[in-house]
Amino acid sequence: xxxxDYKTILSPQNGMNLYRGCxxxxxxxxxxxxxxxMNHDFEDIEVKRDAPxxxxxxxxxxxxxxxxGTGAMCDSYIHLESELEVTRRCLELIDKYGFGLAIQTKxxxxxxxxxxxxxxxxxxKCVVQLTLTTFDDxxxxxxxxxxxxxxxxxxxxxxxxxxxxxxxxxxSPILPFINDTEENLRGLLDYCxxxxxxxxxxxxxxxxxxxxxxxxxxxxLDEHFPGLKERYIRLFxxxxxxxxxxxxxxxNIFRAECRKEGILYKTDEVFNYLREFEAPERQTSLF
Numbered sequence: 001x002x003x004x005d006y007k008t009i010l011s012p013q014n015g016m017n018l019y020r021g022c023x024x025x026x027x028x029x030x031x032x033x034x035x036x037x038m039n040h041d042f043e044d045i046e047v048k049r050d051a052p053x054x055x056x057x058x059x060x061x062x063x064x065x066x067x068x069g070t071g072a073m074c075d076s077y078i079h080l081e082s083e084l085e086v087t088r089r090c091l092e093l094i095d096k097y098g099f100g101l102a103i104q105t106k107x108x109x110x111x112x113x114x115x116x117x118x119x120x121x122x123x124x125k126c127v128v129q130l131t132l133t134t135f136d137d138x139x140x141x142x143x144x145x146x147x148x149x150x151x152x153x154x155x156x157x158x159x160x161x162x163x164x165x166x167x168x169x170x171x172s173p174i175l176p177f178i179n180d181t182e183e184n185l186r187g188l189l190d191y192c193x194x195x196x197x198x199x200x201x202x203x204x205x206x207x208x209x210x211x212x213x214x215x216x217x218x219x220x221l222d223e224h225f226p227g228l229k230e231r232y233i234r235l236f237x238x239x240x241x242x243x244x245x246x247x248x249x250x251x252n253i254f255r256a257e258c259r260k261e262g263i264l265y266k267t268d269e270v271f272n273y274l275r276e277f278e279a280p281e282r283q284t285s286l287f
Contacts, residue, residue: 001044001045001047001080002040002044002045002046002047003046003047003048003049004020004046004047004048004049005049006048006049006051006054007054008054008058009048009051009054009055009058009090010055010058010059010068013069014066014067014068014069015068015069015070015072016055016068016069016070016090017048017070017071017072017073017074018047018048018051018070018074018076018086018087018090019045019046019047019048019074019075019076019078019080019081019086020038020040020045020046020048020073020074021038021040021041021042021043021044021045021046021074022042022043022045022074022075022078023043023045023078023079023080023146024075024078024106024107024144024145024146024147025144025145025146025147026106026143026144026145026147027142027143027144027145027216027217027220027221027224028143028173028175028207028213028217029042029213029216030208030210030213031073031074031213032212032213032216033210033211033212033213034210034211034212035210035211035212036073036212045078045080047080047084047086048086051086051089051090052086052089052090052093055090055093056093056097059093059094059097059099060097062099065097065098065099065100065124065277066099066100066277067099067100067101067102067125067274067275067276067277068094068099068100068101068102069101069102069103069104069274069275070087070101070102070103070104071103071104071105071129072104075104075105075106075107075147076103076104076105076110077105077106077107077109077110078107079146081109082109082112087113088112088113088116091103091113091116091117091120092116094120095116095119095120095123098123098124099120099124100120100124100125100126100127100277100278101117101120101124101125101126101127102126102127102129102168102274102275103117103126103127103128103129104129104130104131104170105128105129105130105131106130106131106144106147106148106153107147107148108148108152108153108155108156109148110128110156111156111159114159114163117160117163117165118163118165121163121164121165124277124278125166125276125277125278126165126166127165127166127167127168127198127273127274128156128157128160128165128166128167128168129167129168129169129170129274130153130156130157130167130168130169130170131153131169131170131172132150132153132154132169132170132171132188132191132192133150133171133172133173133174133175133179133188134150134179134184134188135150135179135183135184135187135188135191136150136179136184136187137149137150137151139178139179142224143175143178143179143220143224150188150191154191154194154195157169157191157192157195157197158194158195160195161195161196166197166198167195167196167197167198168197168198168199168200168201168270168273168274169188169192169197169199169200169201170200170201171188171200171201171202171254172201172202172203173206173207173208174205174206174207174244174250175206175207175244176206176207176232176235176242176243176244176245177225177228177231177244178225178228180205180206180244180245180246180247180250181246182246182249182250182253185205185250185253185254186253186257189253189254189257189258192261192263193257193261193263197263198263198264198273199263199264199265199269199270199273200254200258200263200264200265200270201267201270201271202251202254202265202267203267204241204243204247204251205243205244205246205247205250205251206241206242206243206244206247207242208240208241208242209236209239209240209242210240218232
């Protein structure tokens with residue numbers, strides 16, 4: 001861990017990443033890519049010094065409340081958060097100034113801050129986003145080794161449902177020849193239906209690979225799935241987008257199930273929902 005100085009916390013689109021790097025160990029993580037110019041080891045977490053103070057100054061300058069997003073480049077609930085509580089202090093400020101929140105994680109550590117999430121949702125709008133990729137917990141431990149397994153994330157979704165906090169699931173990535181099966185998809189969709197998620201983001205069934213994350217991914221394939229790296233190289237070469245051969249069939253199942261269950265699934269509709277600041281009365285009507 002090390003600290004770094006920053007002048008701003010919020011991006012022009014009102015997103016915030018409080019850490020740089022991650023200790024969850026997901027084998028496919030795009031944030032390892034060289035294009036992000038991270039000049040330190042990925043597991044050597046960079047902490048943005050005085051993040052709550054900087055965030056408060058930016059929130060106070062805003063003319064009206066809006067949704068604040070998290071999680072585009074890092075997880076707000078990496079292991080260090082248990083000790084540092086940077087995320088919690090920033091959530092307290094979002095709550096204090098009446099802003100909305102769209103927070104993304106793979107970790108059940110978010111339950112520690114359920115009190116603040118409830119408070120934000122009572123005053124404005126809070127959406128909790130969970131990534132689900134693999135229904136089988138044993139497989140999950142291989143491809144997402146240092147984070148809450150899928151069944152634990154489902155319990156987070158259930159807890160949010162009981163707290164009347166809306167949820168969105170990121171169904172991504174789905175790794176060709178590893179978890180790109182109908183059985184896996186239907187298991188994940190069953191979780192989503194049972195938890196009454198508001199929307200699901202799915203960009204197709206596959207994974208993206210580029211310099212930095214490709215090398216790490218292939219190294220982990222050799223560790224856990226011998227011979228699969230060579231299959232990827234033969235089929236995808238140096239392609240950025242590596243779609244599953246099952247993509248079309250799985251997308252048809254995905255769309256049909258979402259339509260049947262009334263779950264938002266069109267990408268623009270889900271993102272519009274995450275960006276739209278709403279009064280608490282409208283949120284209550286969803287439940």
